[in-house]
Amino acid sequence: MRHTIDEIHIGDSAYQDVVITEANVETFGRITNDLNPAHFDSEYAKTTMFKKRISHGMYVGSLFSRVFGMELPGEGSIYVTQSLRFRRPVYFNDTIRATVTVSAIDKEKNRITFDCVATNQDGEAVVVGEAVIMPPKGAGQS
Numbered sequence: 001m002r003h004t005i006d007e008i009h010i011g012d013s014a015y016q017d018v019v020i021t022e023a024n025v026e027t028f029g030r031i032t033n034d035l036n037p038a039h040f041d042s043e044y045a046k047t048t049m050f051k052k053r054i055s056h057g058m059y060v061g062s063l064f065s066r067v068f069g070m071e072l073p074g075e076g077s078i079y080v081t082q083s084l085r086f087r088r089p090v091y092f093n094d095t096i097r098a099t100v101t102v103s104a105i106d107k108e109k110n111r112i113t114f115d116c117v118a119t120n121q122d123g124e125a126v127v128v129g130e131a132v133i134m135p136p137k138g139a140g141q142s
Helices: 024-030 041-046 057-061 063-070
Strands: 013-019 078-086 095-106 111-119 125-132
Touching: 013 063, 024 057, 057 063, 057 078, 057 125, 063 078, 063 095, 063 111, 063 125, 078 111, 095 125
Parallel strands: none
Antiparallel strands: 013 095, 078 125, 095 111, 111 125
């Protein structure tokens, strides 16, 4: 899928649903070298405010990337900025919906601002933020 700035409107949105698995959290930790025991050690996690192992916040935040790169705006999009606030812990087997919604469009600069919200299966916001994306250029755009 691929949408140019002329095909996108304020309020447009897209999402993906992802089940947070222990294997994916551990893979993310190994890829990023973030081996914090809050993510890897059940005994340690019992001593934290969360009482059990949690996902990396940045793993959950990274779920927006697929939506931008594959759905809205889609293939050829370039991330410019991303802000994130981590509101609640994400546990193994939580189902996360990562939703992006167009909040502003700057056609002159070819930039789209998106509100980003990741919610768990109970509808609670776990990660919120804002992103600016350069959508792919269409025919005749320079």
